[in-house]
Amino acid sequence: MLTAVEPDPRHPTGQALCIKGKAAPEMVYSPERILHPQRRTNPKGSDDPGWVQISWEEALETVSSRLKSIAAESGPEAVTFGVTTPSGTGMSDAFAWVNRLAHAFGSPNTLFATENCNWHKDFAPALTHGGSLGMPDYEKTGCILLWGFDPATSWLAQAQLVTQAQQRGARLIVVDPRKVGLAQRADQWLRVRPGTDGPLAMALAHQWIMHGWHDEAFLREWSNGPMLVRSDTGALVQSDNPRPELDGSHEIEMEGVRISCRTAFQVYADECARYTPERTEEITGVPAQQVIDAARLMHESGPVSYFTWTGTAQQS
Numbered sequence: 001m002l003t004a005v006e007p008d009p010r011h012p013t014g015q016a017l018c019i020k021g022k023a024a025p026e027m028v029y030s031p032e033r034i035l036h037p038q039r040r041t042n043p044k045g046s047d048d049p050g051w052v053q054i055s056w057e058e059a060l061e062t063v064s065s066r067l068k069s070i071a072a073e074s075g076p077e078a079v080t081f082g083v084t085t086p087s088g089t090g091m092s093d094a095f096a097w098v099n100r101l102a103h104a105f106g107s108p109n110t111l112f113a114t115e116n117c118n119w120h121k122d123f124a125p126a127l128t129h130g131g132s133l134g135m136p137d138y139e140k141t142g143c144i145l146l147w148g149f150d151p152a153t154s155w156l157a158q159a160q161l162v163t164q165a166q167q168r169g170a171r172l173i174v175v176d177p178r179k180v181g182l183a184q185r186a187d188q189w190l191r192v193r194p195g196t197d198g199p200l201a202m203a204l205a206h207q208w209i210m211h212g213w214h215d216e217a218f219l220r221e222w223s224n225g226p227m228l229v230r231s232d233t234g235a236l237v238q239s240d241n242p243r244p245e246l247d248g249s250h251e252i253e254m255e256g257v258r259i260s261c262r263t264a265f266q267v268y269a270d271e272c273a274r275y276t277p278e279r280t281e282e283i284t285g286v287p288a289q290q291v292i293d294a295a296r297l298m299h300e301s302g303p304v305s306y307f308t309w310t311g312t313a314q315q316s
Contacts, residue, residue, distance in 0.1 A: 002028050013157035067105065076106030085113045120313040129223075136305030138162060143171045143301035148197065148311010150174075152181030158307070171301040173294055175200065175311055188294045193285040197312055200291070203280035206272035207295035220246050225265030228252065237261055 005024045008014035027033070037059035041050035054062075070078050081102040086092040102110050114122070125133045136144065138161040151158035162182060166172055174183040175190045175197065183189045192200050208214045219225040225246050228237040237252065237259075247266045251258050262270070277288035298304050 013160060015160070016156050018156055019153065071106070077108060079105065079107045080109040080111045081105075081107060082111040082113065085115060087115045087118060116313055117310045118313075121309055124312075133307070136161075136307050137303075138165045138170075138305060141165060141170055141303055141305035143173065143298050143304045145173045145175070145298065145304055145306045146182060147175040147306070147308040148313075149307055149309035150176065150181035150183065154309075171297055173297065188290065188297055190286050190290060190294060192311075193283070196284040199275050199280055199283045200286060201312075202272045203275040203277060203284075203291050204295045204298075205268075206275055207277075207292060208299065209269045209272060211295075211299070213295075213299040216246055219265060223265070225263060225268075227264045228261040229264050229267050231260040231262060236264070 002025050005017060005021045007017045036053045037056060038051040039054045039059075039062070041052055042048055067079060070076075079102075081098055083095055083098045084091050086095075091098075099110055102108075121133055125131060138144070138158075144162055144165060146162070151162065159182065162172065166185065171188075172182065172186045173188040173190065174186040175192050176183050177191060177194050179189055179191070190200065224236070228250060229235070230237055231249075237254075245263060247263055247269060249266065250261050250263075252261055253259070275283075277291040280286065280291050281288040
């Protein structure tokens with residue numbers, strides 16, 4: 001019988017236990033936990049589905065016969081195998097088996113699902129700069145930026161690393177509407193109004209650009225910052241003569257026509273410049289001086305480590 005879950009201090013991250021672990025006995029013995037297959041007896045859309053318990057043999061026979069029927073009528077490719085979500089279920093360890101089942105059945109279709117709380121974290125960095133978000137190097141960082149992410153309640157191993165980094169002198173900035181978890185021990189707690197994370201990010205970037213705190217060499221070599229953008233259409237210019245300048249306006253000739261352009265970085269810098277500390281305070285609720293101080297803290301205390309979760313997802 002499961003009566004309790006206790007941390008294992010012999011494990012590298014076993015000094016504490018998360019809320020899910022503590023709730024394990026409650027989840028195991030919940031009267032609402034489904035332990036047997038169920039079959040619907042009323043049509044979909046009914047107020048009462050009319051679930052009745054059936055045996056595992058009947059459940060497997062029902063599913064397999066239905067799959068065979070679809071394959072016979074329309075081919076196995078008419079079936080999609082859904083693996084549900086790794087965030088809300090324990091399916092992660094079984095993905096390979098579902099894929100093997102789909103392959104054996106003859107279907108090329110596997111449906112993967114995830115939540116709006118983590119899709120952006122997994123895919124936006126890859127779409128932006130070709131790689132995953134990665135894990136912060138807490139042992140070498142000088143400043144930690146946690147944006148809409150509180151590992152003290154959801155990822156105790158990270159919370160421990162952040163605390164150890166602080167103990168050796170690293171600075172901590174937390175962007176969160178609530179002062180909970182690590183935000184209570186942050187050097188800067190940016191109490192952003194929900195849904196305004198974008199303007200706050202632009203305002204911080206504006207401070208870096210305005211003071212020359214950005215890494216020009218990196219941006220010139222590893223970003224599309226030096227590429228030219230047409231002022232009339234906003235399209236990137238395909239040119240055989242890339243310009244080394246990171247900022248500024250230029251005129252080029254295309255098919256006998258003079259076209260005004262700005263570098264991609266200049267377009268970004270001009271957009272960021274719209275978010276002065278004063279305007280940002282009106283939008284986000286974060287005091288103007290705190291915007292300036294947080295940007296300066298990142299610059300002076302680098303290198304910066306960054307991790308995010310929900311904070312950068314649920315806003316435009």
